[in-house]
Amino acid sequence: MKEGRVSFDPAVLVLEDGTRYSGRAYGARGRTLGEVVFATGMTGYQETLTDPSYAGQIVVMTAPHIGNTGVNDEDTESSRIWVSGFVVRDPSRVVSNFRATGSLDDQLVTEAVVGISGIDTRAVTRRLRDAGSMRGGVFSGADAALDADAQLEIVRAAGQMAGQNLSSQVSTVDGYVVAATTASIGRLAVLDLGVKTSTINYLAERGFDVHVMPQSVSITELLAIDPVAVFYSNGPGDPAASDGHVSLLQEVLKKGLPFFGICFGNQLLGRALGYGTYKLPFGHRGINQPVVDVATGRTEITSHNHGFAVDAPIGVISDSPAGFGRVEVSHVNLNDNVVEGLNALDIPAFSVQYHPEAAAGPHDANYLFDRFRDLVLKSKDSK
Template structure:
């Protein structure tokens, strides 16, 4: 692969500019600029739908040497709004590779930039928090600097955005259960990852992946033994319809498990608020305390919002679902990382227990969900 010398510029809403080389598709892209700390697994990051609307900066300096393959994608396409790397690999050297990362970005229309000081930008984001930004390449790189900044500042912030319809499937699909069959599981696709589906099927669920606009009648039609809300992008405060659906699920007594965005929506369904984090949690090395076991898990995250609930003790659900406790806490900043309802069969975590390509410390949560369904059936 021959690296391009075509110019590109990254413009942040604070007015800072970083000039580099075009990478991937040419054009203009806008989004919330965030950094991801994983040194491996960039294909899984790029194809994780929860990164929709975000321009992802890789803190690892050398990206692309293992190329892209047809076995590891977490969804049907690359979802990031844009991509920032320091040193893209000049060659693809993995035996499983089927195309280069650059070719995959071009195919899916992802505008990127390379050859800039990603460490300096990370330090800005670490201090200022996530910022709106834009990547301009091709003809757009020649736009007046003031015009580029205006375009960035006119872009919508992540707060208030509902992106579920952009990433969800249009038609329901079914993945057969493996081993002992537990029954039909309704999975609301808010940006679900393939590894999540695989983990649920491996626990005996017949996994029905449903579009994000289904009704409670649609859910009941598959005769589910439980309901699952996936990860996904956007602001949970802008997802009233999904919260209403979840309340109908809880009212019906169906066991529930939610991850990431699903955790925030369970918090809202129980009656708690949500808020935007200044920095967010992203990457595959986030320490989380499981309060029930005292164990510290290293976990994979991508969230910019969190549930506002008391960290200690039990509280009554403001919406009348009985007692609730915070089950997991993020150790970097004491953010709510999990909820457990004590009087109804429902729990959630803020991170990604499927964690492809790792870590796998939290994979046991899928077993916990299967056990909950079995107990509820009994």
């Protein structure tokens, strides 16, 4: 067992509506700003922290005890922690897990992530459920002593998530290849909009030689690897601010290449097909979202992290406004009837809004990687 830190330094979480929550400093000291959102997972906090989709967000964990299993080198989903800030109720004082290589608090300090503990995260969650996700700031160290009005002014001066294109901040600068771990079925072009390690591993296990490409790649550069298919990853930001990625995807669809998109990739497929997107009041985040597969009627418990959604008609087959044929909404959220998946009927393309690659689970939707493999093999056989 490893001992964690115990902090008595003051800290405060300030929301843009003026609501304040006083607690103790957790992780690095200082000031951080971002969109305050809540995540409902009771496990997998290390996956949440290292998921690039959380860039620009201060994450409130609804589970009360965080840090019990510490951190390790196996459960990271990227090369660093991406959350702007971290809010917990009771950080573990003791790290107890045979895989742990350190404490979560130490890792937050090392990576300069400002957090707060010792506040009623239930109250914060209820506030966000009532008022919606909003800008906020965590202030500790010298910044905790700032005047309350000054802290609120700093929060309200921060940028909104709507309208932000964050792909360039999280995408790889240089492309790289992860070889298939079973018999290869061809090269897969993965547009890195904030891709997770688990996604790459699951694709490699399905026989793809995974070519991870920067978000700035051109259609010429993408086609130069002669891909059998294209994949758009998860990622942060507003899909309405990603016109370049939409145009690139439309070129891919015109070429008839099979396509699969996850999360942000689902929103961009929606836009490429001609549908709009909109911001959800407080988004879907956590690992317990019930989603129904419209074709089978099967309900899956799924992992989510998105604040935007596709505006497409549910329960009917519609014509793609962008001219790509018939489209159906394949999956629907049972909590609020939000579109959770798209399936193009006249071209080989589909997507889901949630995370079938969630390493911490649930794994109900992992079959989607097999469905993608089958789609690619069917497309190859038809040529």
